[in-house]
Amino acid sequence: xxxxxxxxxxxxxxxxxxxxxxxxxxxxxxxxxxxxxxxxxxxxxxxxxxxxxxxxxxxxxxxxxxxxxxxxxxxxxxxxxxxxxxxxxxxxxxxxxxxxxxxxxxxxxxx
Amino acid sequence: xxxxxxxxxxxxxxxxxxxxxxxxxxxxxxxxxxxxxxxxxxxxxxxxxxxxxxxxxxxxxxxxxxxxxxxxxxxxxxxxxxxxxxxxxxxxxxxxxxxxxxxxxxxxxxxxxxxxxxxxxxxxxxxxxxxxxx
Numbered sequence: 001x002x003x004x005x006x007x008x009x010x011x012x013x014x015x016x017x018x019x020x021x022x023x024x025x026x027x028x029x030x031x032x033x034x035x036x037x038x039x040x041x042x043x044x045x046x047x048x049x050x051x052x053x054x055x056x057x058x059x060x061x062x063x064x065x066x067x068x069x070x071x072x073x074x075x076x077x078x079x080x081x082x083x084x085x086x087x088x089x090x091x092x093x094x095x096x097x098x099x100x101x102x103x104x105x106x107x108x109x110x111x
Numbered sequence: 112x113x114x115x116x117x118x119x120x121x122x123x124x125x126x127x128x129x130x131x132x133x134x135x136x137x138x139x140x141x142x143x144x145x146x147x148x149x150x151x152x153x154x155x156x157x158x159x160x161x162x163x164x165x166x167x168x169x170x171x172x173x174x175x176x177x178x179x180x181x182x183x184x185x186x187x188x189x190x191x192x193x194x195x196x197x198x199x200x201x202x203x204x205x206x207x208x209x210x211x212x213x214x215x216x217x218x219x220x221x222x223x224x225x226x227x228x229x230x231x232x233x234x235x236x237x238x239x240x241x242x243x244x245x
Contacts, residue, residue: 013206016199023196027230030189031238035177038169041162058156065152068145096156103163 015064022057055104066093137220141198144191151188194227
């Protein structure tokens, strides 16, 4: 992760700015959908923009989370575990992005 | 560096010699809430995947979310996201070179704690009230 400091700094802030409206939107929708059953949750997700906004929150958030967790690992882990944890951190971010993108493609475009 | 001089020093970030301040607490909480959101968002991604591809998996996830442990997780996620969002605004304001005076930073830290707790109570109250009415 060396020599990526400046780009990580910029991406972390750019993603933060994008996540502000998305997080507000998510908090409002958590209010409206706590404990929703399958049919009503599915109807909500299939409505225009809901899937895209949830997908955008999770995908942009995955990248924001990866950088944040990378900083935490870099600050506290000095052992040989560090490389493995950074690798797992990448896998988690890429896994979330793949699963979310596939879900949103399926529900918003292919479904 | 003289030999032996490095052995007894406290490791950075010197937690054992710092005086407690609200700005330091907010900084630690920003990291902690970030880690909580990391975990909660994984659960949200599983919820989305199950909702898209597997009604039977959705029942499992939904049952977990609607349990008492699920309530604690939702409450924790809502507060963590509220705090991280508001404190993130504080960070972006700092990045513009403003709001860094100690008194201002302490005041905004208290503001973020107070507002995030109020927002969380409001969200959970209105969410569960609407659910009860449905």
